Amino acid sequence: MARSGTRAVPFPPPPTAPRGPPSMANPPDAPSTRQGMLHRFGKRLGDALLARNPPPHHGQARLDRFLAFRNAVAQVAAHTEQEQVLLDALCTLALQSTTATLAWVCRPDAQGNFSTLAEAGRVDYLDEFAHPRTGLPIDQGPLNRVWREQTPLFNAPFPEGPLRRAWEERARKFSFRSIAVLPIPRDGKPWALFALYDPAARAFPSDCQIVLQSILRLVTETLEDWCDILQEREQARQQSILGAALKASDEGVILTDAERQVLYTNPSFSMLTGYLPAEITRLGMRVLQGPLTDPEALREIDAALHAQTFYNGTLLNYRRDGRTFWNHLSLIPIHSPEGALTHYVGMMRDVTEERLALHQLEYDAYHDRLTGIGNRRSLEDQVEVSLLRAQRQQSRLAVCMIDLDHFKPVNDLYGHDAGDHVLRVISRRLQEKLRRTDYVARIGGDEFVLLIEGYNTRQELEIILAKIEGAVTGPIYLKTGERVGVHLSMGVSLYHPPYRPDFTTLLQTADQALYQSKAQKGQREHYWIIVDGEPA
Incomplete structure (x- = not known):
């Protein structure tokens, strides 16, 4: 099996061994740096052990070696922030300071295989360990047991039985007679295992077990400290990114505390409102309100703030120089993990501009682009309103359709610009002559429709129509100075309660009357013909 990469062994390793957080990743020259560090600490450890020169079987000497092992690991932990350096040092120094001949840091994956995180010594045993053990209960092995129970295991890896005999037979090839397996937790959860294989029987007496456990606690604490440092660095990095994003945002951003005291505004807020951060902190957000700010919108905002809920709406606000602007405002409450309100964003x-464009679209939908008066769509809505009012008040309504006479010659002789000018003048004159309750719309070409409400008698209606005739037929001066004139024909459809016609019926009746008026142009007494809208 290749020495690099992941070593998969039955029971338990992930397919690619994790090497710690990204910021702990080794730089390009890390292997040589790591080897140099391990060499220095190994030399110090060896010098210390040789100075003592104790017999290898002496119990105090063995304990001293384990204590020296702990000190060396502590020095590595104090001089590096790289996870892989620490794990490699743990394995290498273990072999330099104890009689163990194989040290292994590993971690299981979801399939029950262990991935190598670090190793030193007789690593070829791990290749041998990778061969299937047909018929053996792999879930009873020491690695799995320690991983499951998170309790260290020393010296006696298996109970008596087939599994122990199989392990001894395989371990005999490498002269292994005892094993120590210790858990390495992280953030309170199982993370990895540290295993030592030793050729001596009962190579890990109780005092050395205590030292080994203290070494693994040191490693665990170091890894967790690095996690805390990395989290703090990541939080600082994210806050820096967030701050830069807020400053660069095109939208104005405001941060307040739970009492709505302004804590922060970004540059876009100042550009939008004209208020500097110190000013808005002192004056508060209410300074943006003014006489034309909708009170209902303010009540909705207050209700959302009181309920600590999200608000999204548009209201009219005032800049520092007094100019108004339409503000699309979103308010977001921020709560602590315990649920307490802490801030508003x-x-x-x-x-x-969007508001004005929308208003223009709405205006164009209901107004004639050339003259600015109502169009057919607006007329339909107005007829419904006028009919309901006439029915409610038991009053009268006249629907009058107008067609201009002699308008085509103006267009042909002077051009369409002159014709457009005539239509605009006629529209203005009709509006001026109608009463406040009346209505005028252009439905196309030189056709207009009038709605005349609230007259009492036909004679009163005819007086109104005569005034309209006088206004329309008066001379019109073109921009070039030429004087032109037009006449008109009109068909009138009358409504009176309790008859309830619809818009189409009334307009058709007025159109038929208009047709009769134009047909009798040479013999008619008036330019209009009036027809009762009620069917026979």
Whole structure:
């Protein structure tokens, strides 16, 4: 099996051995750096052990070696922030300071195999260990037991039985007679295992077990300290990124505390409102309100703040120089992990141009582009309103359809610009002559429709129509100075309660009357013909 990469062994290793957080990853020259560090600490450890020169079987000498092992690991932990360096040092120094001939740091994956995180010594045993053990209960091995129970195991890896005999037979090839397996937790959860294989029987007496456990506690604490440091660095990095994003945002951003005291505004807020951060902190957000700010919108904002819920809406606000702008405002409550309200974040966007464009679209949908008066769509809505009002008030309504006479010659002789000018003048004159309750719309070409409400008698209606005739037929001066004139024909459809016609019926009746008026142009007494809208 290749020495590099992941070593998969039955029971338990992940397919690629994790090597710690990204910031702990080894730089390009890490292997040589790691080897140099391990060499220095190994030399110090060897010098210390040789100075003592104790007999290898002496119990105090063995304990001293384990204590020296702990000190060396502590020095490595104090001089590196790289996870892999620490794990490699743990294995290498274990072999230099004890009689063990194989040290292994590993971790299981979901399939029950162990991945090598670090190794030193007789690593070829791990290749031998990788061969299937047909018929043997692999879940009873020492690695799995320690991983499952998270309790260290020393010297006696298997109970008496077939599994122990199989392990002894395989271990005999490498002169292994005892084993120590210790868990390495991280953040309170199982993370990895540290295993030592030793050729001596009962190579790990109780005093050395205590030292080994203290070494693994040191490794665990170091790894967790690094995690805390990395988390703090990551939080600082994220806060830096967030701060840069807020400063660069096109939207105005406001941060307040739970009492709505302004804590922060970004540059876009100042550009939008004209208020500097110190000013808005002192004056508060209410300084953006003014006489035209919708009170209902303010009540909705107050209700959302009181309920500690999200708000999203548009309201009219005031800049520092007094100019107004339409503000699309989003308010987001921020709660602590315990659920307590801590802050509000506000996002502001100037939607004045969008608002004006929307208003223009709405205006265009109901108004004639050339003359600015109502169009057919607007007329349909207005007829419904006028009919309901007439029915409610038991009053009268006249639907009058107008067609201009002699308009085509103006277009043909002077051009379409002159014709457009005539239509605009006629529209303005009709509006001026109608009463406040009346209505005028252009439905196409030189056709107009009037709605005249609230007259009492036909004679009163005819007086209104006569005034309209005088206004329309008066001379019109073109921009070039030429004087032109037009006349008109009109068909009138009358409504009176309790008859309830619809818009189409009334308009068709008025159109038929208009047709009769134009047909009788040479013989008619008036330019209009009035027809009762009620069917026979």
